[in-house]
Amino acid sequence: MIDGVKRTVRVDLGERSYDILIGRSILSGLGEAFKTLFPSSEAVIITDSNVAGLHLDTAEASLREVGVDPYVIVMEPGEKSKSYKGLMKAADAVLDSKLERGDIVIALGGGVIGDLAGFVAGIVRRGMRFIQVPTTLLSQVDSSVGGKTGINTSHGKNLIGLFNQPHLVLADTAVLDTLTPRDFKAGYAEVAKYGLINDPDFFEWLERHWQGIFDGGPEREEAIARSCQAKADVVAADEKEADQRALLNLGHTFGHALEGMAEYDAERIVHGEGVAIGMVLAHEFSSRLGLCDAAVTDRVVAHLQAVGLPTHIRDIPGQLPKVDLLMDYIAQDKKVSRGNLNFILTRGLGQSFVEKGVEPAAVRAFLEEKLG
Amino acid sequence: MIDGVKRTVRVDLGERSYDILIGRSILSGLGEAFKTLFPSSEAVIITDSNVAGLHLDTAEASLREVGVDPYVIVMEPGEKSKSYKGLMKAADAVLDSKLERGDIVIALGGGVIGDLAGFVAGIVRRGMRFIQVPTTLLSQVDSSVGGKTGINTSHGKNLIGLFNQPHLVLADTAVLDTLTPRDFKAGYAEVAKYGLINDPDFFEWLERHWQGIFDGGPEREEAIARSCQAKADVVAADEKEADQRALLNLGHTFGHALEGMAEYDAERIVHGEGVAIGMVLAHEFSSRLGLCDAAVTDRVVAHLQAVGLPTHIRDIPGQLPKVDLLMDYIAQDKKVSRGNLNFILTRGLGQSFVEKGVEPAAVRAFLEEKLG
Structure with missing residues (x-):
């Protein structure tokens, strides 16, 4: 056109x-x-x-x-x-x-x-x-x-x-x-997310080509098109988020809680940074539940760190959040249904799935360990 | 059920x-x-x-x-x-x-x-x-x-x-x-409207049975069902008001202007009363344009008066509106498109149609005569 x-x-x-x-x-x-x-x-x-x-x-x-x-x-x-x-x-x-x-x-x-x-x-x-x-x-x-x-x-x-x-x-x-480098990186967290949801080949491609994306080479159009296509496929299958669309929230339950505890103060954390840390947490939590090999989590952390994204809660400037506060935000999340917590977990690189009915106590224990 | x-x-x-x-x-x-x-x-x-x-x-x-x-x-x-x-x-x-x-x-x-x-x-x-x-x-x-x-x-x-x-x-x-008698009558104006849009048989039935509707007889369910069915038929054919649905606005362009000039003061006029007067004006204006026999307008006025509804602008308590003010409201109406005025006019009892491109000057002359 x-x-x-x-x-x-x-x-x-x-x-x-x-x-x-x-x-x-x-x-x-x-x-x-x-x-x-x-x-x-x-x-x-x-x-x-x-x-x-x-x-x-x-x-x-x-x-x-x-x-x-x-x-x-x-x-x-x-x-x-x-x-x-x-x-x-x-x-x-x-x-x-x-x-x-x-x-x-x-x-x-x-x-x-x-x-x-x-x-x-x-x-x-x-x-x-x-x-x-x-x-x-x-x-x-x-x-x-x-x-x-x-x-x-x-x-x-x-x-x-x-x-x-x-x-x-x-x-x-x-x-x-x-864009500022920080805003570009924050957006990149969502690009990486599409690989981690269900496309390990795309994640591997990102590991090799991320510099071209940042530099504005043809890889940038490619990465944006693949990301849009990935999201479009999910949305076409499930426009109103009955089920599959929830996969797009990989990293977002933890991420939103981190944004919330920081009172959405962009000096401390922006959305994409929350997603980056949240994706790492989702992988670590999956590992703790025996679902996902720890080596996968390490690989995710390595790539996000390579582009300059935060990967740990302690990367957020300011006081560490209280577990109680994070749990309050997690319980308020739209992805909660009848008291059960819904999480996007993973069985490996690019093998995410919707887990309904995660026990709040398991999440709390995991966060206490992370923040201990 | x-x-x-x-x-x-x-x-x-x-x-x-x-x-x-x-x-x-x-x-x-x-x-x-x-x-x-x-x-x-x-x-x-x-x-x-x-x-x-x-x-x-x-x-x-x-x-x-x-x-x-x-x-x-x-x-x-x-x-x-x-x-x-x-x-x-x-x-x-x-x-x-x-x-x-x-x-x-x-x-x-x-x-x-x-x-x-x-x-x-x-x-x-x-x-x-x-x-x-x-x-x-x-x-x-x-x-x-x-x-x-x-x-x-x-x-x-x-x-x-x-x-x-x-x-x-x-x-x-x-x-x-x-409901107060006044509110019931105001709602009845919309019932009568369905007859006047495209169902002369229903209008005739209303002329004979309106007392049963007011008294709470089985005619009330009948009238509500026929009204809902009439609206449902129009809406099913044109959910987003591209065209036919506009017929439901019979009497509403004048009616909204009257409500507007009264600043939506329910002491002076409520919506159904505006619709009643507006429907009479739509018939009178259609007659003036040579579209509709004056006897039809008389019949509409007679029925609305029989149930106790207002039928003339001067039935609204308080000062008579200025024509300029009414024209301003008419020009603001959602049914206006690119400066042309859209009106619902009629060719006879229950023969309404959408007229696009009514000249503002013709409306003004009509209103000046009515208020003169």
Whole structure:
């Protein structure tokens, strides 16, 4: 559809199917893609002030080239925009724009903007269509695939929201050159996750090629496409997370608890770092339960350390968390059902599975040992 | 499924299909119906303090009989609960309840509670299932069919929300005995609307049998079932209001403008009254355009007056609205597309159609004449 697209991943969800276009510097093709899909629609861009400073001009210019003058909504950067307050601000701004139900919301930003704008698109005038333009590695390989949108409340993260599929995802891999090394690494944790879920060949490929991904070589498009395809396959099989989709949460139960105990303070830990440590914990816990060879865990730790990711709870700056606090967060997790704890465990490299009914006492003993 | 059900209307929407059960005093069968549909789920009831005083005991007792102890959320009565503030209050309360994604929201109340609770159900944990127990005639024949849910904002009514279908609607016609005569009449306007859209036989039947409907005879179940079936047929053909569903808005463009100019002050006008006057205006405007015989309009006016509904703008207490103000509201209406006004007009009794591209000047001239 547009120049520079190196890979296209189709997310196959019947009438809600859509394409993910992946390539270097394809943001400048946004207008062309827009006009092809929505020849007579207007657009509203929802972004944050950080991303606006870097990429808004390119996006706007591209839309203007095809005769679309977008209305622009700039949110404050950071997780705090993913809130009732941010929702009201963004939704009211879309209504201010006077756009109509057939017009298009464009989410230009990372996971926060994608989750917020996708939710807003789903509820303004009972549903407008939307395009995701993810600008972080994390959002390109994770939050832009699968249609999970929403906000956080005082009860926890992502507890209010919708399954709402975009009509197009445009993943410009050159945009990732503007990320801090820390943010790039955090996103990479989710890339490695796809190998660890069920694709040992991909994990091996990552062990050999991760430097090319970080350097912006063609390996970057390859890794993003394989990650999107992996997620798309799971989502196509289980859109509403009845079962298999839970595998995508490998490392996330522990990870969310670590983010929670740090009060989501990005100075201490960001989501991808929580996932990295959480994946290591999931492997270690699997080993402790006699499910997984310790050598596999060592290999996972070695790779995550090689790219510079944290792998131990004590890698998080600040005080070590209390086990009780972590257990509280684990019990609150959405993956809990009727008091049993659901965990994603593994039987080996790329052999993850959903284990329902893990005993809380076993988790507690494991964490006490880790933090002892 | 439960005793006392006289009529069942199936709303046919593929995997989102559901039944509307209609009968006298069937609220006491809520528990039985719940257990049949959701054998291992918990329930949260969202209601308002007026309805709670009248019907909550019956609903709770019925659920307890089958071993379900519902969590209860009581909202303030009235339109102001259909707001961002009401949404946050209700959503946070559902999260407080510790219910899980597989549990059930029960909306016990009129249109406000149905719209709010249906929206909340759609977004808490990215979607819980819900049951509608509409307690007004208006909500039994209108808002409980079709899946429109949402809240109002300062930009207008129902601008934030979702299409979200319930899993069951339980319409207890005895509950309507507790309505004020004014509220019952207002709901009746929507019943008459189904005749005027495309079913002249039903309108004639109403002319003969309306007293039985008001008195709570078997005609009441008949009228509610025919209304629900009429709406269900339209919704099944056009769930997301691309076209035919717009017919359900007969009388609503004028009606919403009248509600708006009265600032939604229920002392002056309630929704059904706006619809009654709006339907008369739609017929008069159609006559003025040479589309509809004036005798048809007279017949519509005569019937609505017979049941005690307002039929003229001057029936609304307080100052007559300015034409400019009404035109502003009409232009803001969701049914506007690219500056053209969309109206539901009619060619005769029960011969309504969607007219796109009505000239604003013609509407203005008509209103000036009416208010002159």
